[in-house]
Amino acid sequence: MTVKKTSVLVLDCAEPHELALFYARLLGADAQAGHEPDLVEVVGGAGVHLAIRKDHGYAPPSWPRPEDSQQAHLRILVDIADLDEAEREAVSLGAVPVDPDAGAGAREVRVFSDPAGHSFSIAATGWSV
Template sequence: MPLRMTLTAVTLDCADPRELAAFYQRVTGYEPHPKSHADFAGITREDGFTIGFQRVDDYRAPHWPDQTVPQRLHFDFDVDDLDEAEALLLKWGAAKPAHQPHEKRSRVFTDPAGHPFCVTAR
């Protein structure tokens, strides 16, 4: 049985979350995320899908197509059961970093290429 995961958000690193959120709000017409603040801002589609922007100290913008500074983002997924999701994700090749800021309600993993993503209890 496949793991049922729903993509709920994409979060991008940046130097100024509010500025980037304002730009994408204009581009997409999405509404401001209600929990936006100085270090995180987001925009939300009517169905709840969110694009987030998180402040990163010393952020270095990617240079396309040059990979000197590669593109960075992470995916957020909702699941019915965190423990079941963890077991399956690890089996399929994900890794679980030691640092887990909110392990009881969400978990951070890395994909086989090292890109982080979050899994949150529905």
């Protein structure tokens, strides 16, 4: 028998409420208190479920330095016609573009760093990870 499972990506940071608000605004979701004191959840329609956890000794990731690996990142999918608008929205909320090919013409995947330094991408629906 297989046990029913679900999953949630948990991002560590120094200020979970602020980072949860960033992702809630970016994803059109809601930020709400989690089941643990240092956890804030971001939930919404279309399968949005993240958690942001306070790490009292948090140090931001050092990627995209060439000697460091990315480890993991969040991929946000949008319709290809909405890529430019999604990028403008992310930047207006505090995301920092880190795509080395930025400005090199049409791109179906755009890479950013969130306000706490985690990498994420906005990609056209249908593009693989």
